[in-house]
Amino acid sequence: xxxxxxxxxxxxxxxGETVTLSCRASQSVGRDLAWYQQKVGQAPRLLxxxxxxxxxxxxxxxxxxxxxxxxTLTISSLQSEDLAVYYCQQYNNWPPVTFGGGTxxxxx
Amino acid sequence: xxxxxxxxxxxxxxGGSLRLSCAASGFTFDTYxxxxxRQAPGKGLEWVSSISSSGTYIxxxxxxxxxxxxxxxxxxxxxxxxxxxxxxxxxxxxxxxxENQWLVAFDSWGQGTLVTVSS
Numbered sequence: 001x002x003x004x005x006x007x008x009x010x011x012x013x014x015x016g017e018t019v020t021l022s023c024r025a026s027q028s029v030g031r032d033l034a035w036y037q038q039k040v041g042q043a044p045r046l047l048x049x050x051x052x053x054x055x056x057x058x059x060x061x062x063x064x065x066x067x068x069x070x071x072t073l074t075i076s077s078l079q080s081e082d083l084a085v086y087y088c089q090q091y092n093n094w095p096p097v098t099f100g101g102g103t104x105x106x107x108x
Numbered sequence: 109x110x111x112x113x114x115x116x117x118x119x120x121x122x123g124g125s126l127r128l129s130c131a132a133s134g135f136t137f138d139t140y141x142x143x144x145x146r147q148a149p150g151k152g153l154e155w156v157s158s159i160s161s162s163g164t165y166i167x168x169x170x171x172x173x174x175x176x177x178x179x180x181x182x183x184x185x186x187x188x189x190x191x192x193x194x195x196x197x198x199x200x201x202x203x204x205x206x207e208n209q210w211l212v213a214f215d216s217w218g219q220g221t222l223v224t225v226s227s
Contacts, residue, residue: 032211032212034213034214036153036214043203043217043218043219043220044153044203044214044217045217046213046214046215046216049208049211049213049215050211050213056215087153089213089214091211091212091213094167094212095155095158095167095168095169096155096167096169096170097143097155097158097212098155099153099154099155100152101152102152102153
């Protein structure tokens with residue numbers, strides 16, 4: 001099973017700042033990585049797949065990069081509506097599909 | 109509009125059984141694999157099960173293997189999760205999730221149904 005580790009656990013940022021979230025896999029997952037956003041009380045929403053491809057209707061302030069076992073999600077010009085927990089997920093070596101533990105983005 | 113609507117959650121005693129349903133609409137159901145993903149209260153996401161478009165290929169997480177069974181009825185655009193021998197650690201919101209047609213990323217999620225296992 002591929003273990004996914006996200007850091008930091010929580011980020012406190014001010015609107016307009018740029019934030020970078022990290023995700024590390026216990027073994028290479030190639031580019032088979034997705035990112036999800038989950039707001040309070042809502043189901044997760046797909047943001048990014050194949051490491052850097054934005055899903056439908058995802059604004060360009062969300063960008064991602066990486067390969068192998070190191071990945072990052074960047075949110076530029078953070079907006080208050082970006083308050084959420086962000087999860088990474090690998091689908092290179094499955095079953096099982098595995099998720100990271102999440103990074104909570106808080107607004108200062 | 110893609111819609112996935114789960115139902116069937118509730119309170120059940122340890123060792124009990126429950127059957128979840130997922131009604132799909134807004135897309136060609138029989139061309140997509142569908143998954144169940146759960147989330148314990150205040151915790152992260154855990155993949156539970158996957159069933160291919162025709163139902164030929166089925167996979168389970170080790171934590172539920174032998175206790176949960178996933179099925180689908182493509183004529184009714186519906187997915188089911190039969191859960192037996194439920195444990196306290198199965199307490200979670202269960203999401204019905206559509207898998208992208210080309211890769212195992214989850215592009216549409218239901219609103220979830222809460223399963224609580226408690227005496």
